Amino acid sequence: MKHLECSISTQKEYVLGNELSVKISVKNVSEENIALLKWNTPFEGLLSHVFKINIGENQALPYDGILIKRGNPQKKDFIMLKPGEEITQTVDITNAYFINQVTNHEIKVDFMGLYFVSENNEYPDTSGSKKPYVVHLESEGQIIKITPNNSAPKMTTGMVARLHDNHSLIPGNKFEKSSPSLGQTLRPVFIGGSKAEQDTVTINHFKAKLATGESLNNLKVYASSENRKYIEWFGMQEFKRYLEVMKVYGKIKDSFETVTITYNLEEGRDMDCYGYTFKNSSKIWLCKKFWTAPDSGFDTKFGTIVHEMSHCRASTDDIVYGVQEARDLARIYPDKAIENADSYEYFTESL
Numbered sequence: 197m198k199h200l201e202c203s204i205s206t207q208k209e210y211v212l213g214n215e216l217s218v219k220i221s222v223k224n225v226s227e228e229n230i231a232l233l234k235w236n237t238p239f240e241g242l243l244s245h246v247f248k249i250n251i252g253e254n255q256a257l258p259y260d261g262i263l264i265k266r267g268n269p270q271k272k273d274f275i276m277l278k279p280g281e282e283i284t285q286t287v288d289i290t291n292a293y294f295i296n297q298v299t300n301h302e303i304k305v306d307f308m309g310l311y312f313v314s315e316n317n318e319y320p321d322t323s324g325s326k327k328p329y330v331v332h333l334e335s336e337g338q339i340i341k342i343t344p345n346n347s348a349p350k351m352t353t354g355m356v357a358r359l360h361d362n363h364s365l366i367p368g369n370k371f372e373k374s375s376p377s378l379g380q381t382l383r384p385v386f387i388g389g390s391k392a393e394q395d396t397v398t399i400n401h402f403k404a405k406l407a408t409g410e411s412l413n414n415l416k417v418y419a420s421s422e423n424r425k426y427i428e429w430f431g432m433q434e435f436k437r438y439l440e441v442m443k444v445y446g447k448i449k450d451s452f453e454t455v456t457i458t459y460n461l462e463e464g465r466d467m468d469c470y471g472y473t474f475k476n477s478s479k480i481w482l483c484k485k486f487w488t489a490p491d492s493g494f495d496t497k498f499g500t501i502v503h504e505m506s507h508c509r510a511s512t513d514d515i516v517y518g519v520q521e522a523r524d525l526a527r528i529y530p531d532k533a534i535e536n537a538d539s540y541e542y543f544t545e546s547l
């Protein structure tokens with residue numbers, strides 16, 4: 197049954213260097229009360245890859261904003277929608293999508309919605325046995341004409357974060373290798389944190405490297421047979437997707453060996469999440485939930501590092517969060533699962 201529908205509206209023309217506001221609407225088209233999780237939707241602001249922006253025939257703009265790993269949702273993370281009710285939100289897409297080409301852009305909103313049907317319009321009990329719905333929400337596309345300007349294109353938050361890194365500003369460009377070494381893991385460096393905290397992160401950094409290697413080995417060994425772990429987290433084995441997953445793990449492993457990762461233990465300290473980073477960066481911010489994360493099972497300390505490395509070194513996104521949600525994604529939307537950071541984390545943690 198269809199519960200939700202979405203649409204967007206925006207200006208027809210855009211002058212480079214300015215803001216570009218897009219208004220997103222989601223409507224409850226069912227007869228039931230819906231509790232929609234705000235995470236990974238435009239309704240928390242532009243904090244994840246929720247737009248599909250195509251230039252010309254088939255070039256899509258990558259998301260270049262903040263990438264956050266969160267814990268379990270609380271009541272405040274949901275929006276209640278009565279039958280027929282509609283919510284809207286306006287975001288400036290230039291904060292996370294780098295627009296610098298003078299050619300038509302087609303913009304649509306495109307994200308995975310996670311929601312509960314709520315009998316009495318009350319907030320869902322997410323710890324209970326009730327399973328959420330995971331649905332692909334996509335609007336119609338809108339064409340925007342881009343007009344040049346004398347001023348520079350607007351920088352994304354990812355570009356600002358990378359300003360002091362010693363490699364390319366533009367997402368997707370080749371990473372520079374900072375020092376060639378064979379199979380060695382480079383020691384990370386730190387901003388802030390006690391000696392004990394830095395040691396904990398270093399141990400888990402090395403552990404994450406080992407686990408990434410094991411993940412790659414698993415994929416190689418079971419490439420031509422039925423790989424149950426792969427199917428669990430990335431969906432049906434299809435050659436192109438399988439290669440893509442190997443490529444992501446390959447990039448993460450390479451980065452452990454050739455890029456000095458900086459952990460910032462200071463700036464996001466009090467944030468109620470595990471950590472965050474930006475694409476093509478070599479910095480990872482670790483936050484409150486990281487320190488209480490377990491050493492084995494799911495959502496571990498080393499798994500968090502694999503998750504963040506998949507973002508900053510292999511350009512994954514956060515499509516859904518959580519173990520059950522990632523399994524559902526693999527089953528229903530394998531094309532999305534291979535882009536989802538938690539799917540990489542859980543595959544690695546489940547080996």
Ligand SMILES: [Zn+2]
Nearest residue numbers: 264265514537
């Ligand atoms: Zn993430």
